Amino acid sequence: MGKRSVIPFGPQHPVLPEPIHLDLVVEDEKIVEAIPNIGFIHRGLEGLAPDRDFQKYLYVVERTCGICSFGHGLGYVESIEGIMNVEVPERARYLRVVWAEMARMTSHLMWLGFTADAFGFESLFYEAWRIREKVLDLMEMTTGGRLIYSVLKVGGVLKDITPDMQKKILDDLNEIEKETREMTKTFLDDYSVQTRLKGVGVLTKQQAHDVGACGPMARASGIACDMRMRGYEAYSDLGFEPVVAQDGDSYARCEVRINEIFASIELVRRAFEHMPKEGDLSATVKGNPNGEYFARIEQPRGEAIFYSEGHGKPNLDRFRLRTPTFANLQALCETLKGAEYADVPILILTIDPCISCTER
Amino acid sequence: MPEETNEKKAVRQTGSNTIVPVKADELVEKAVEMKKKGLRLSQACCSWVNNQYEISYSFADDQTLDYITLRILAERTATISSISEIYPYAAFYENEMEELFGLNIRYIDLDYHNRLYRIKTKAPFLPEDQREVATDETKKISAPDAPETQKEDAN
């Protein structure tokens, strides 16, 4: 038996995008156990729900996290609309899909950059983020914000996409698709990248199910589960198929996220095709929520659950947000067992950690 | 509290969304049932409404996209048995419920003893008058109590 030591990983570490603490019990560069410790960004956002008007609380929910901000807003308005039985107009539903998919693209491109940085390939990191800038420019053009959009409201959306903007988006997306294909070839075909990703952190299908993984983490192990198959918003009309891989290692997760970028581009194109040319942007919402509802949407990181409970007052009684990284933390600890120390940053990044979401 | 299926919403969505009331002592049995059916524990949360806890354990079926939530109503001093022996990853959710709401859960597999978030105030999501209520099995809480809370309760 070799020498055992406990290496503290985080909360400050150059390779981590957000603070999380892991106590890694290491034996000769092999990890025996990983004990996670969170709580560095806990802000108690859920506790603000009884103190805010349910329409204004949307802004708090959106700011749970900068990367998944649109998804949070979407889930929240869905849960309120579920309680109050609001029928969102068709054009608004398609607009929501467009923005959600573009937010997904920015999230995955950002993830690709972080992963490249983690295995020491800085130029690939810059390339991924350069492409991401283009998508962010599109978001700014249509919503006015790059990370936090605030275009949602209970019952619909606040802004519209004009035909000029639509044309620009579709043209830019062609360019973005071409550049992304070139860049992702390096991820999938380069030899040094493959030595860092292939066979690292394997999670079999059974393990992924036992550990409660969701999102790309589960899909890379062969579980074909994606909340968009439920057909919320306009997804039921867009012929969506989940992106799945079979190997369950970091390479497969990289593959899944890369293919999801292309799937998102396709979804945006289809959404623009099917979108009614004119229509209301929102439905009027009267009264206060009375009831409860569980809304489930697919964030870039996996399944996110939004539970709202109200009893006729303008303030909700309880709002609960269960983010995908909270569920994937256990999957992380599972993949870390038996891993080499050099793989720790890659493994932490393959679950696509968004600790601000996890801790709210 | 209305506990009905949400089919009233103009459904274009696949998969049901039901809330099933259960008693506190049936929880573990139901959890085993869910595990046998191959469902995944999706989330667990609780809220404090009408002077009692409303605890929800939600299970998701990844094939049919159904969503089943077990709903338990419990008193402030009640004790719930953890399902972390059946679903190991339930431990995180239960630790959170314990820390934020002061809910008494026993037999959690990986127990953080109220140090998951290391919040200074005990049970911050409960209204202030409820925080200091003694429980039947008072668990040793290692986080120090905020002096302000103690002063207020003395009044």
Place this chain on the structure above:
Amino acid sequence: MNHTIFYAIGAVLYIVGAPFLGCLMDGAERKLSARMQGRIGPPLLQPWYDFVKLLNKQVVTVDRAQFFILTSYLVLMVMSGAMFFSGNDLLMTFFVLSTTGTFLYFAAIVPSSPYSSMAASRELIQEVCYEPAVLLLSVGFYLATGTFNARAVFSQNTSLVVFLPGFLASYLFAMIIKLRISPFDVSTSHHAHQELVQGVTTEMGARNLALFKLAEWYEMVFLYGVVAVFILNSSLVSVLAAILVDLVIFFCFVLIDNTNARVKWENMLGLSWAVTGLCSGVNLLILMMIR
């Protein structure tokens, strides 16, 4: 007699001039790297500004022994470079260079930090990776010229690269490891984005880090100088050729740095031994057969 003074001047020039040359090369590397990545990059003299800033920082070392160890590291590095540039025994020069590695190991172990301790082990493995290449280089040199003294190049009529191509190839491979360039920046790198934070230099700050940087500059000049051994011969034109070859290699290394991810130490060990075994080994056999 003239030649001795000539070689003594070589050593003095190295001791005095290498920091400046090394600093310029470091700056040029960063600028070139940035341009390859589509950025503008820091000013050319940035490494100098960083060095001066480090010297002015408050000293908060974990263990004072680190200063002494790093000073020894610097002195040995300067010594090995000076030995080389004064045309001395090649084998001896490389052995002194290996000793510097031991001092770096101790400098990293002394603060008892988990990151630098693990990186120190990796540093030793790195040494094991490039040692065969440089030692075989000395052997090949002996077989080609009949002596271990580096000054023998000036009496050669043809550049040694004609006889020692395989040795040059494996030496260049070893240089990538020694210069801490991706894909082989396993024990420490110029960017603090690896899992061991900044590897062996994690716990070095202020004065100690300045010493390390200075030693890195001396090392860089020395390593590029060894390449010249292959190109120089008795004619004067070869000096220009040597400088040109060094510039080309410099550019190629920056390119390799930007197009590769960092590999794990197992891969580095396997690859470096495979390349050394193949290139140097075959070259060695051929040389021995020719004799």
